[in-house]
Amino acid sequence: xxxxxxxxxxxxxxxxxxxxxxxxxxxxxxxxEAVRAxxxxxxxxxVGVAVGGCRHESIDIVFEAFAPFAGVGxxxxxxxSEKTDPxxxxxxxxxxxxxxxxxxxxxxxxxxxxxxxxxxxxxxAEHKQVxxxxxxxxxxxxxEVECRLxxxxxxxxxxxxxxxxxxxxxxxxxxxxxxxxxxxxQQLRFALGIAATQSSGLREMxxxxxxxxxxxxxxxxxxxxxxxxxxxxxxxxQAIEAKRGWANTLSTKQDYAEISEGLxxxxxxxxxxxxxxxxxxxxxxxxxxCVQLRNEHGLKAGDIERIDLTVHPLVLELTxxxxxxxxxxxxxxxxxxxxxxxxHGKAGEAQYSDSAVNDPTAIDLRxxxxxxxxxxxxxxxxxxxxxxxxxxxxxxxxxxxLGSLEKPMTDAQLDAKxxxxxxxxxxxxxxxxxxxxCRTVETLTDVTNLIALxxxxxxxxx
Amino acid sequence: xxxxxxxxxxxxxxxxxxxxxxxxxxxxxxxxEAVRAxxxxxxxxxVGVAVGGCRHESIDIVFEAFAPFAGVGxxxxxxxSEKTDPxxxxxxxxxxxxxxxxxxxxxxxxxxxxxxxxxxxxxxAEHKQVxxxxxxxxxxxxxEVECRLxxxxxxxxxxxxxxxxxxxxxxxxxxxxxxxxxxxxQQLRFALGIAATQSSGLREMxxxxxxxxxxxxxxxxxxxxxxxxxxxxxxxxQAIEAKRGWANTLSTKQDYAEISEGLxxxxxxxxxxxxxxxxxxxxxxxxxxCVQLRNEHGLKAGDIERIDLTVHPLVLELTxxxxxxxxxxxxxxxxxxxxxxxxHGKAGEAQYSDSAVNDPTAIDLRxxxxxxxxxxxxxxxxxxxxxxxxxxxxxxxxxxxLGSLEKPMTDAQLDAKxxxxxxxxxxxxxxxxxxxxCRTVETLTDVTNLIALxxxxxxxxx
Numbered sequence: 063x064x065x066x067x068x069x070x071x072x073x074x075x076x077x078x079x080x081x082x083x084x085x086x087x088x089x090x091x092x093x094x095e096a097v098r099a100x101x102x103x104x105x106x107x108x109v110g111v112a113v114g115g116c117r118h119e120s121i122d123i124v125f126e127a128f129a130p131f132a133g134v135g136x137x138x139x140x141x142x143s144e145k146t147d148p149x150x151x152x153x154x155x156x157x158x159x160x161x162x163x164x165x166x167x168x169x170x171x172x173x174x175x176x177x178x179x180x181x182x183x184x185x186x187a188e189h190k191q192v193x194x195x196x197x198x199x200x201x202x203x204x205x206e207v208e209c210r211l212x213x214x215x216x217x218x219x220x221x222x223x224x225x226x227x228x229x230x231x232x233x234x235x236x237x238x239x240x241x242x243x244x245x246x247x248q249q250l251r252f253a254l255g256i257a258a259t260q261s262s263g264l265r266e267m268x269x270x271x272x273x274x275x276x277x278x279x280x281x282x283x284x285x286x287x288x289x290x291x292x293x294x295x296x297x298x299x300q301a302i303e304a305k306r307g308w309a310n311t312l313s314t315k316q317d318y319a320e321i322s323e324g325l326x327x328x329x330x331x332x333x334x335x336x337x338x339x340x341x342x343x344x345x346x347x348x349x350x351x352c353v354q355l356r357n358e359h360g361l362k363a364g365d366i367e368r369i370d371l372t373v374h375p376l377v378l379e380l381t382x383x384x385x386x387x388x389x390x391x392x393x394x395x396x397x398x399x400x401x402x403x404x405x406h407g408k409a410g411e412a413q414y415s416d417s418a419v420n421d422p423t424a425i426d427l428r429x430x431x432x433x434x435x436x437x438x439x440x441x442x443x444x445x446x447x448x449x450x451x452x453x454x455x456x457x458x459x460x461x462x463x464l465g466s467l468e469k470p471m472t473d474a475q476l477d478a479k480x481x482x483x484x485x486x487x488x489x490x491x492x493x494x495x496x497x498x499x500c501r502t503v504e505t506l507t508d509v510t511n512l513i514a515l516x517x518x519x520x521x522x523x524x
Numbered sequence: 525x526x527x528x529x530x531x532x533x534x535x536x537x538x539x540x541x542x543x544x545x546x547x548x549x550x551x552x553x554x555x556x557e558a559v560r561a562x563x564x565x566x567x568x569x570x571v572g573v574a575v576g577g578c579r580h581e582s583i584d585i586v587f588e589a590f591a592p593f594a595g596v597g598x599x600x601x602x603x604x605s606e607k608t609d610p611x612x613x614x615x616x617x618x619x620x621x622x623x624x625x626x627x628x629x630x631x632x633x634x635x636x637x638x639x640x641x642x643x644x645x646x647x648x649a650e651h652k653q654v655x656x657x658x659x660x661x662x663x664x665x666x667x668e669v670e671c672r673l674x675x676x677x678x679x680x681x682x683x684x685x686x687x688x689x690x691x692x693x694x695x696x697x698x699x700x701x702x703x704x705x706x707x708x709x710q711q712l713r714f715a716l717g718i719a720a721t722q723s724s725g726l727r728e729m730x731x732x733x734x735x736x737x738x739x740x741x742x743x744x745x746x747x748x749x750x751x752x753x754x755x756x757x758x759x760x761x762q763a764i765e766a767k768r769g770w771a772n773t774l775s776t777k778q779d780y781a782e783i784s785e786g787l788x789x790x791x792x793x794x795x796x797x798x799x800x801x802x803x804x805x806x807x808x809x810x811x812x813x814c815v816q817l818r819n820e821h822g823l824k825a826g827d828i829e830r831i832d833l834t835v836h837p838l839v840l841e842l843t844x845x846x847x848x849x850x851x852x853x854x855x856x857x858x859x860x861x862x863x864x865x866x867x868h869g870k871a872g873e874a875q876y877s878d879s880a881v882n883d884p885t886a887i888d889l890r891x892x893x894x895x896x897x898x899x900x901x902x903x904x905x906x907x908x909x910x911x912x913x914x915x916x917x918x919x920x921x922x923x924x925x926l927g928s929l930e931k932p933m934t935d936a937q938l939d940a941k942x943x944x945x946x947x948x949x950x951x952x953x954x955x956x957x958x959x960x961x962c963r964t965v966e967t968l969t970d971v972t973n974l975i976a977l978x979x980x981x982x983x984x985x986x
Contacts, residue, residue, distance in 0.1 A: 223773030
């Protein structure tokens with residue numbers, strides 16, 4: 063047990079039961095309004111990235127692999143017209159929502175909280191009538207369980223090699239589904255245990271399709287855990303804290319106070335952040351600064367003589383790809399990212415397509431970007447000096463980028479991100495309707511109405 | 525890396541590729557006949573335990589939990605009339621085969637090798653015509669991959685808390701299915717990686733339904749991995765040996781020589797063992813000895829004054845339940861086990877039913893069993909002294925129990941175990957036919973004929 067732990071082993075033996083009791087007894091009316099509002103933003107952002115990612119090659123592969131074996135489709139795939147069974151739907155919607163690396167982030171643990179939980183309860187909501195309030199509550203609780211478990215084992219658990227979104231997400235998803243299924247305290251302990259014993263996902267998979275698979279798999283397996291527990295399938299009731307339980311087997315650090323302290327009083331979803339730019343978070347300050355300079359001075363690509371950046375060494379280490387050839391490489395290029403920030407005033411998924419990185423204007427401009435490393439520059443910050451062809455020197459220091467906890471995206475910015483992702487798939491009117499439905503989720507009598515807005519009807523797709 | 529490792533890091537980076545290349549290039553004709561014969565015994569034993577376990581409560585729960593969401597059933601459940609989709613079938617057949625703790629054991633790692641692999645390829649064989657020879661070959665290869673991976677990380681991996689049958693079985697299942705699907709070398713590396721990143725299963729779950737769930741889940745997820753890889757789903761190609769790959773993340777020991785040395789020359793299935801008695805292996809010497817004394821001397825319960833046992837302390841520690849009240853407790857009672865060995869001449873699943881442990885004759889006799897611990901007695905051995913009411917003193921020393929590597933079950937004994945398990949479900953003639961089909965599996969042109977014999981036709985069950 064970690065030195066920081068300030069509860070005794072006797073008390074710590076109860077964290078599995080504690081989480082189950084909390085999920086059982088929590089009432090939405092006890093969740094502060096500001097927390098619910100942040101959960102709505104989390105939900106909106108998640109629907110946007112799930113719809114946006116739905117045409118990725120990996121989704122097609124999942125369909126193709128299981129098509130010969132599929133039964134009657136009953137459950138929606140966001141952004142698409144096909145239906146499938148609820149477990150596959152949870153898998154696919156989870157993959158889709160993470161495939162652009164554009165989903166939400168709990169910065170302390172680098173967990174992407176919404177994916178496993180939202181994908182699981184979205185699939186479940188088509189099989190059991192769920193009000194918007196119940197749905198939002200389950201989302202909040204699932205994220206709470208997931209991130210508290212993550213806090214208890216981070217950083218050791220992550221450092222050794224676990225993709226923490228997968229390894230904790232399965233338990234968050236199970237508890238959220240368990241809440242919607244009306245499980246008893248014991249059934250919730252069983253669901254937590256069935257999920258814990260499926261906890262998996264290796265960081266070694268980063269860069270392959272398995273990375274987003276982890277998110278979908280956590281959703282699917284979490285949903286399965288709750289369904290099994292609802293019928294009496296048993297597991298250990300001390301799955302987290304037992305000697306050979308989850309925390310000891312998957313981590314060398316176990317700080318159970320991170321699970322118990324303030325449970326029901328503070329809410330992790332309040333700490334959620336959303337990416338304004340579809341790339342690694344370390345480039346965000348530079349993009350944010352370039353977009354601001356562009357907008358403040360009406361800059362165009364042809365105006366720029368050079369862009370000098372001062373960044374922490376880690377930034378260039380992670381994103382120093384000077385000549386990206388495909389879209390994915392562009393996400394690891396601070397050169398390309400600053401170029402599109404000036405040209406387009408944004409760095410969404412469209413700015414990281416294969417054609418975007420091969421656009422001659424972007425190629426010319428990215429070669430004028432000159433990063434300089436300075437170990438005294440904070441990782442979250444950047445200094446930008448733009449020299450224009452007409453001799454001006456424009457400076458900008460970004461302490462914290464847009465999308466950070468210190469400078470969160472506004473609702474309007476979230477809507478704009480959502481629109482960028484969804485409009486090509488759902489159309490303009492459909493996107494607006496869906497935004498409206500997501501923003502008012504808490505008032506819905508049946509979430510399936512919202513889910514229908516996030517899919518393409520069979521008729522219109524044929 | 526472990527000190528025992530005698531290959532360099534450069535070489536070790538290749539074990540994922542090595543396993544994939546081996547599975548791709550292996551030909552059944554290169555597998556010695558004795559190995560194939562042992563694989564047939566492994567297969568026979570597995571079918572027997574899978575059919576035998578099919579009516580367990582946990583199977584009914586899985587059906588009930590997923591029934592509202594199920595599509596068209598296409599794939600058989602051994603011992604039952606229902607059909608389901610192939611992934612659920614792999615799950616259920618895997619659970620069923622482990623639910624009595626009566627399946628095969630690779631003694632060095634305590635992996636139960638057949639479960640994950642056989643359950644996966646049995647489900648797949650109903651969707652792709654597979655000859656008996658191809659099927660047996662895939663079983664041999666899957667077990668080879670599974671147990672070599674287990675050897676590479678045992679004991680650390682097991683000691684920290686992993687249920688090694690689940691955590692390695694998923695990869696064995698993936699590679700066996702990959703062989704049957706005709707995957708390329710790269711697809712096999714992908715399948716191995718997709719499986720590795722789902723590796724899971726906690727020992728904390730022992731004593732709950734999750735224990736056998738691990739076996740079925742490994743089968744299901746291994747099958748899924750191979751299906752995904754067959755369509756181009758990508759993973760790391762160094763899933764096992766990478767810095768944040770499977771071996772480093774799930775174990776503090778990584779002995780890659782256990783994977784590479786003798787690959788293709790020695791076969792782990794040769795070391796497989798089968799339980800003659802449906803309880804923990806530490807009681808087996810005592811049961812074996814009691815059965816032998818019974819048969820040699822025509823003993824009946826009423827003849828016995830007392831039974832004195834000398835056992836290693838661990839034996840009594842694990843199986844010292846003097847007054848079991850339910851069947852499961854009987855499995856942890858050396859008293860009950862010796863009693864049924866005398867009364868019935870066997871200790872199969874039927875001897876561990878709730879009614880069997882409450883049988884007055886068994887209760888009377890088990891109270892006459894007196895174990896004495898002696899730390900000099902090997903764990904695998906027992907000394908038995910039976911004192912009869914007519915004053916005889918009958919002694920038996922068992923060095924290695926029936927079912928050990930030193931004293932394997934004969935084919936006839938395996939058939940008798942199979943019959944005990946299957947006859948109540950398939951009937952006498954059906955059981956005989958199925959034994960015959962399992963024993964000649966290598967000659968079958970289509971394994972589905974065998975699978976059909978292991979199920980109950982819809983008509984006959986209605």
